[in-house]
Each structure stands twice: as C-alpha cells, then as structure tokens.
Amino acid sequence: MKKVFTVLLMLFVFVFGFAQGGKKLDKIIKRDYTIIECTISKMSDQTVEYSLPGETMQIVLNVSQIARIDFASGRSQTFDVSAGRTAETVSSEGITVAEAKPNTIAVLPVPYVNSDTQQGSEDMAKFAQNDMYNKLLDKSANIFPLTVQDLRTTNSLLHKAGIDHTNIDETPIADLEKILGVDNIVAAKISYTMSTSSTASTYGSGSTTVSNNDKKVKSNDYSTTTANQQMYYYYNVYFDMYRNNTKIYSQTRKPFLNLKDSWIDSITYLLKRSPIYTKK
Incomplete structure (x- = not known):
C-alpha cells in the first residue's frame, strides 16, 4: 500500500510540475524593445501589474513604457505611440526640458570625421x-x-532642439540631459585618416628559338602588369560616459587593425569595460 501511495505521489508531482512548466506566459514588449515574460494580474489605463515566473511579488509598469502585450491566450494589444511621448517644458534658459526618466541612458549621434578634411559623414554618424x-540593447x-x-x-x-552630429560636441552635457530627460549619456566620436598602398605585379611568357647561324629569334613574347591598391584607415575612437552631468568614464582607443570597419571593435571593447557594464 505504501509503495502505491509513493507512486501516486510521484505521479502527481510530475504532472503538476509539467503543467506548471508548460504554462504559457504573457509577453510585454517595451518601447526600448525589452521583452518581459510574465503573468499579468491587473491592468488599468495607467499601469500594468505582473509577476515573473516562480515569483509572487507584483511589479508595476507604466503603460507609457509599453509598445505591445502578447497575452498567453493569443490576443495582442498594441499601445498608442502618443501615450509614450515625453512631456516637455521650457526652462528659464530657453532649453526644452523633457520629462525626467531616472536610470535611463541615451546614446548620442556619433560624429564620424575625416581628420584631414574635417568633413563628417551623416550616414556613418x-x-x-x-x-x-x-x-x-543586446546586453x-x-x-x-x-x-x-x-x-x-x-x-x-x-532634432527639435536643433542638434545633430555636426554640433553635438558643442552642446553641454547638462543641457543634453535636460533635453533628453535622462540621467545617463554615452557619447563617442570617431576621427580617421586614410592612406593607400599600391603594388604592381608583372607576369610574362615567351619562347626563344635559335637559327643555324646562331642568331637568336624571339617569338610569342607577352607580359601583363596588374596594379593593386589597398586602402588603410587609421582611427581614433573617443568614448565618454556621463551620469548626472558628471563624467564617469573616458577612454580613447586605436583599433589594432587598419580596416574600414575596425572602429566597431573599439566601440565593443570600450562598452564592455565601461562602469555601467557588469558580467552575468
């Protein structure tokens, strides 16, 4: 009898655990593209309350941060973009001030400038x-x-403040934090010079015959010259982070390679070593 009871108990635990593990979850897709898998317990015009898997604590999220909710039932609800617009006021200095969003970091346009010509590229910025x-976002x-x-x-x-990649460096960080409504900012700049290296390779072929009077006669001679040109890029990547108008990190890095996209490696390196990044 005891063995039967034990088997039934184990079967119950297995079935209950499978049912719990196979339970579908709601998905909240935030406006910053973060996805939260959870169980939504309550919704209103202003907030959504949910709990994370395996937890009972209720978390409250403002709907202004939500782009869409995919419910476990299969129904989706999209939230009006206008609900996420940032409230703005004008300061005494004439600066348009966005509603403050604590613990938010903004990524500024990145000036991408040729040091020789001082020309910048909007597309690359x-x-x-x-x-x-x-x-x-990935991290x-x-x-x-x-x-x-x-x-x-x-x-x-x-754009509303008249700021782009050409004048972003001229705007004080304190003003940028007010304009953007954030307390953290990551700012970078990429400057570069270019040089070219040319090489030429000549390939030839031919045959030589000798006549009876020992006079050499050349025939079927030809040669081909190929020119190769390699472009090299020499980057300086400037990288700064600010929190509450205070610079918390500042580095300059030159990529190891002189390739066109080598600046990307430097950005990745500096981000991972910034004080906001923690290993998981």
Missing part, C-alpha cells in the same frame, strides 16, 4: 549611433537597472 544602441541584462532610451525618441528630441 547614424550607423555608429545605431551600432552602440543595439549593443546596449540589457548587463547594464541593469539602466534602461536604454529608444533611439527614435533621442533623435526626435535632439
């Missing part, structure tokens, strides 16, 4: 900004409790 933004667990501000929000607020 946006590309580098997007590269840093995506790296921070969101490593920068907790910081949240990365949506790139569209950052660039929209900067």
Whole structure:
C-alpha cells in the first residue's frame, strides 16, 4: 500500500510540475524593445501589474513604457505611440526640458570625421549611433537597472532642439540631459585618416628559338602588369560616459587593425569595460 501511495505521489508531482512548466506566459514588449515574460494580474489605463515566473511579488509598469502585450491566450494589444511621448517644458534658459526618466541612458549621434578634411559623414554618424544602441540593447541584462532610451525618441528630441552630429560636441552635457530627460549619456566620436598602398605585379611568357647561324629569334613574347591598391584607415575612437552631468568614464582607443570597419571593435571593447557594464 505504501509503495502505491509513493507512486501516486510521484505521479502527481510530475504532472503538476509539467503543467506548471508548460504554462504559457504573457509577453510585454517595451518601447526600448525589452521583452518581459510574465503573468499579468491587473491592468488599468495607467499601469500594468505582473509577476515573473516562480515569483509572487507584483511589479508595476507604466503603460507609457509599453509598445505591445502578447497575452498567453493569443490576443495582442498594441499601445498608442502618443501615450509614450515625453512631456516637455521650457526652462528659464530657453532649453526644452523633457520629462525626467531616472536610470535611463541615451546614446548620442556619433560624429564620424575625416581628420584631414574635417568633413563628417551623416550616414556613418547614424550607423555608429545605431551600432552602440543595439549593443546596449543586446546586453540589457548587463547594464541593469539602466534602461536604454529608444533611439527614435533621442533623435526626435535632439532634432527639435536643433542638434545633430555636426554640433553635438558643442552642446553641454547638462543641457543634453535636460533635453533628453535622462540621467545617463554615452557619447563617442570617431576621427580617421586614410592612406593607400599600391603594388604592381608583372607576369610574362615567351619562347626563344635559335637559327643555324646562331642568331637568336624571339617569338610569342607577352607580359601583363596588374596594379593593386589597398586602402588603410587609421582611427581614433573617443568614448565618454556621463551620469548626472558628471563624467564617469573616458577612454580613447586605436583599433589594432587598419580596416574600414575596425572602429566597431573599439566601440565593443570600450562598452564592455565601461562602469555601467557588469558580467552575468
């Protein structure tokens, strides 16, 4: 009888555990692209309450941070983008001040400048900004409790203030924090010079015949010269982080290789060694 009871108990535990483990979860997709798998217990016009798997504590999240919820039932609810717009006021200095969002980090446009010509590239400035933004999103667990501000929000607020990659360096960090409504900022700049190296290779072929009077006669001679040109890029990557208007990290790095995309390796290296990054 005892053996039967033990078997039934083990079967119950197995079935109950399988049912719990196989339970579908709700998914909250935040505006910064963070996905939270959870069980939603309560919703209102202003907040959503949920608990994480294996926990009973209720967490409250403002709907202004939510882009969409995919419920376990299969239903989805998309939240109006206008609900996530940042409230703005104008300071006594004439600066448009966004609503403050504590523990939020903004990624600034990255000036990408040729040191010889002092010409900047708008496309590369946006590309580098997007590269840093995506790296921070991918490592969101490593920068907790910081949240990365949506790139569209950052660039929209900067555009309203008349700031872009050409004048971002001229704007004080204190003003940028007010404009963006954040307390953390990552700023970088990429300067570079270029040089070329040319090599030429000549390939030839031919045959030689000798006549009876020992007079040499050449025939079927030809040669081909091929020119190769290699472009080299010499980068300086400047990298700064600010918190509450205080510089908390500042580094300059030169990539090991002189390739066109070598600056990406330096950005990755500096991000991982910044004080906001913790290993998990």
